Amino acid sequence: MENSFGSMNLFRECRDLRIRLWECPPFLFVLLGFATIMSLISTYLISIRYTDDEAVTIVSVTAVAILFLVIGNLIISGFNKIAEANRMKSEFISIISHQLRSPLSIFKWTIDLLDREAQGKPPYQDTLSFLHTLRDTTENMIRLVNSLLEVSRIEARTITLKREPISLVKLTEEITEDFKAYARASNVLLEFTHDPHIPNIAGDSQRLSMVIQNLIDNAIRYSKASGKIQIGIVKSNDGIVFSIKDGGVGIPQIQQKYVFQKFFRAENAARVQTVGSGIGLYTAKAIIDALGGTMGFQSKEGEGSIFWFRLPAPG
Amino acid sequence: MKKILFIEDQPALQKALGRILEEEGYKTLSALDGETGIRIAQKELPDLVLLDLILPRKDGFTILKELKSDAKTKAIPIVILTNLERGEDVDQALALGATTYLVKTYYRLDEVVKKIKEIIG
Numbered sequence: 001m002e003n004s005f006g007s008m009n010l011f012r013e014c015r016d017l018r019i020r021l022w023e024c025p026p027f028l029f030v031l032l033g034f035a036t037i038m039s040l041i042s043t044y045l046i047s048i049r050y051t052d053d054e055a056v057t058i059v060s061v062t063a064v065a066i067l068f069l070v071i072g073n074l075i076i077s078g079f080n081k082i083a084e085a086n087r088m089k090s091e092f093i094s095i096i097s098h099q100l101r102s103p104l105s106i107f108k109w110t111i112d113l114l115d116r117e118a119q120g121k122p123p124y125q126d127t128l129s130f131l132h133t134l135r136d137t138t139e140n141m142i143r144l145v146n147s148l149l150e151v152s153r154i155e156a157r158t159i160t161l162k163r164e165p166i167s168l169v170k171l172t173e174e175i176t177e178d179f180k181a182y183a184r185a186s187n188v189l190l191e192f193t194h195d196p197h198i199p200n201i202a203g204d205s206q207r208l209s210m211v212i213q214n215l216i217d218n219a220i221r222y223s224k225a226s227g228k229i230q231i232g233i234v235k236s237n238d239g240i241v242f243s244i245k246d247g248g249v250g251i252p253q254i255q256q257k258y259v260f261q262k263f264f265r266a267e268n269a270a271r272v273q274t275v276g277s278g279i280g281l282y283t284a285k286a287i288i289d290a291l292g293g294t295m296g297f298q299s300k301e302g303e304g305s306i307f308w309f310r311l312p313a314p315g
Numbered sequence: 316m317k318k319i320l321f322i323e324d325q326p327a328l329q330k331a332l333g334r335i336l337e338e339e340g341y342k343t344l345s346a347l348d349g350e351t352g353i354r355i356a357q358k359e360l361p362d363l364v365l366l367d368l369i370l371p372r373k374d375g376f377t378i379l380k381e382l383k384s385d386a387k388t389k390a391i392p393i394v395i396l397t398n399l400e401r402g403e404d405v406d407q408a409l410a411l412g413a414t415t416y417l418v419k420t421y422y423r424l425d426e427v428v429k430k431i432k433e434i435i436g
Contacts, residue, residue, distance in 0.1 A: 098398065098399070101398040101419070101420050102325065102398060104420055105325075105328060105398060105419040105420050106325065106327040106328055106331070108419075108420060108423070109328060109331040109332060109419075109423075109424050110327065110330075110331050112331070112335075112423050112424040112425065113331050113334060113335060113424060119425065121338075130330075130331075133327045133330065136327075137327060221371075249372070
């Protein structure tokens, strides 16, 4: 009985979600349906009243039908966009929550271990190393949260980039230096070469740092052991090009079109990681785009990848 | 002395869990990715494997499948130790032959040890 009276069901669904009748999609579609039928019938009746020509009647009724079809489709695609945006928001939240669990587990277990008295055992000699772990994990978590905030700012389009003169060479040198220890630990060699007399570019040094750090981090992370990573900055006729080449696992051909999407991580890499959450390339590309540049890559599975970005040189 | 292999890509967790397991009298073997874990398992034949699901290159489910289909390692009990907690992940892991499934953030270190003792003593 309930199912045959469809309209009763429609109203109840909206009532449960506390949506007003005039905003309730099922109700609106029923209304649209009636309006379509009424319009078609009226058009037909008016046509046969005012003209003997069948063709005119057919055309006018068809035109009205098409008009309603178009309106209906616009409404549906509007709703789909809203549904998709909501779905992505929920997915975003669930991915973030999950990623925050990784550093939290490290906190939890490291602190469990440090809290020896609770277990009635004597304290450790090397508590300092555990404290260092906690400190590093805190920094990682802060970086993670910062990059998540960046993503949401980019989404909301409230990102404002500074435009100050920056030496890309100097910035890259500093960052490469910072990464030396991590590279050594991963048994990977970092090499940086650049053309002489590279002019300054107009950019945001903090954001550009994030881009370069992300590219170098990815290159190291996906390199095979005892590989080499070549970073280069060259002048080109319309700007300055930064490139980073690794001989790592590469990105499978079929996944290459997803590389710059939010949270993308190739099949041949970990699904979700603590640092380097897959937001990196999405944010990086958005930053480069916002600075008036372009970013791209070439990759062959099993052989490695080259990531590059080009920034316009001022005047 | 019983041997436990811990396959987990985060060194800090290896350090914490490794330390407490050693104190409890187990010999700990560690692997930072699945393939290394399989190699070690085949060579050392541990009494228990602790397996994370999110690993670089091959993921935990693939490693679980491989361990359970290799004649040398298939009898070794495997405890999943992960932060994934979707129903389908738990079902899949248990269906593939995992002995039990623990979500890291819900277990203190000593509680993990207790679970391990329940399985291998």
